Amino acid sequence: MMIQQQTLPAAFVLAMWVTQSPLIGVAAPIELNRIKAVVNGEPITQTMVDSAVQTQVQVWLMGNKGMVSKVEAEREIRRMEGSALDDLIDRNLILSEFKKLGGQIKDQYVDESINRFITERFKGDKDKFIAELKKSGMTIAQFREIQRDQIAIQALRSKHGGEENVPNTPWEKRAKYGEIKDEFASEGQPKVRIISIPKQTSTSNLQAQQKVLEEVLGKLRAGGDFGEIAKKYSADSFASKGGYVGVLGKDVLNEGLTKAAYSLPVGQLSQPLDSGINWHVLKVDERIGQKTPSFEELEEEIDKRLTIEKRQKNLEGWLKKLRRDANVRIYDN
Structure with missing residues (x-):
């Protein structure tokens, strides 16, 4: 059955009447929980979604403590929150399919999974693992069930992702080489041009100079010649040379510029860069000494990426089929 998205029926909203409305003299409802989806007759509530995210975050943080930056951790947590409902629906469908097939996960496999987790994340220190588990508010029994479910899910995902060594055609590999080769190119030194627009001059205030900057950006984005625009508008020692800085060493411009x-692709304009007293626009004409790996040097990486992409496509197809065959309703509330 196709997935349906509906407005949540009032009967499904759990509410508690705790206050009197000053306008109409009756109790005002406060939502305690909401139905987010129903999968084969089983409701998934907001509380269940929140709990799943919390558990997922706890396990992830416990396993990655000290290994990722705060920014990376926040990004991963936002990703978990954004995909929480879909992940929970897929999880329920996969576990239901596993049970339908009569699958069981032996305690031995759960023990091995936990021991591997302790070895990889805590260097085999079980006491440290237990301490972190307590900090997270999770019991060992809860952690075991999470691992048991994860083994079952991974088993079916692996089965339906296809064979690990999916054959890749020469055409596919050449196309993928074209996509990824620049990722592995050595940095090289950029040949740079620059336009510098002062934020203020003796005859022009900040607002007027912002208009000058906008005019310059408009001309550049319309395809105007960078060198000619630099000669006309730029206010630095490179202006007379059409903004040409040359091959950029590490100490020619300030650190930010x-x-x-060094991160700007060849031929592209930078966004306006603020150095305090000036705005700057950069353009990289070419890179000197940049080396792109050959196809042969990247062939192993190419095969790996293509295989992952194909397995992911197979897996997505299987998950879509599970949803089509199930009765899934997602409520817009």
Whole structure:
């Protein structure tokens, strides 16, 4: 059955009447829980979604403590929150399919999974693992059930993802090489041009100079010649040379501009960069000494990426079929 998205029926909303409305003199409802979806007659509530996210975050943080930056951790948590309902629906469908097939996960496999987790994440220190588990508010029994479910889910995902060594055609590999080769190219030194627009001059205030910057950006984005525009508008020592800085060493421009130049693709304009007293626009004409790995050097990586992509496509097809065959309703509330 196709997935349906509906407005939540009032009968499904759990509410508690705790206050009197000053306008109409009756109790005002406060939502305690909401039905987010129903899968084969089983409701998934907001509380269940929140709990699943909390558990997922706890396990992830416990396994990655000290291994990722705060920014990376926040990004991963946002990803978990954003996909929580879909992940929970898929999880329920996969576990239901596993049970339908009569699957069981032996305690031995759960023990091996937990021991591997302790070895990889805590260098075999079981006491440290137990301490972190307590900090997270999770019991060992709960952690075991999470691992048991995860083994079952992974078993079916692996089965329906296809064979690990999926054959890749020469055409597929050449196309993938074209996509990824620049990722592995050595940095090289950029040949840079720059336009510098002062934020203020003796005859022009900040607002007027912002208009100058907008005019410059408009001309550049319309395909105007960078060198000619630099000669006309730029206010630095490179203006007379059409903004040409040359092959950029690490100490020619300030750190922020240098970093921007080294990360800028050839032929593209930078966004306006603020150095305090000026705005700057950069353009990299070419890179000197940049080396792109050959197809042969990247062939193993190419095969690996293509295989992962094909397995993911197979898996997505299987998950879509599970949803089509199930009775799934998602409520827009």
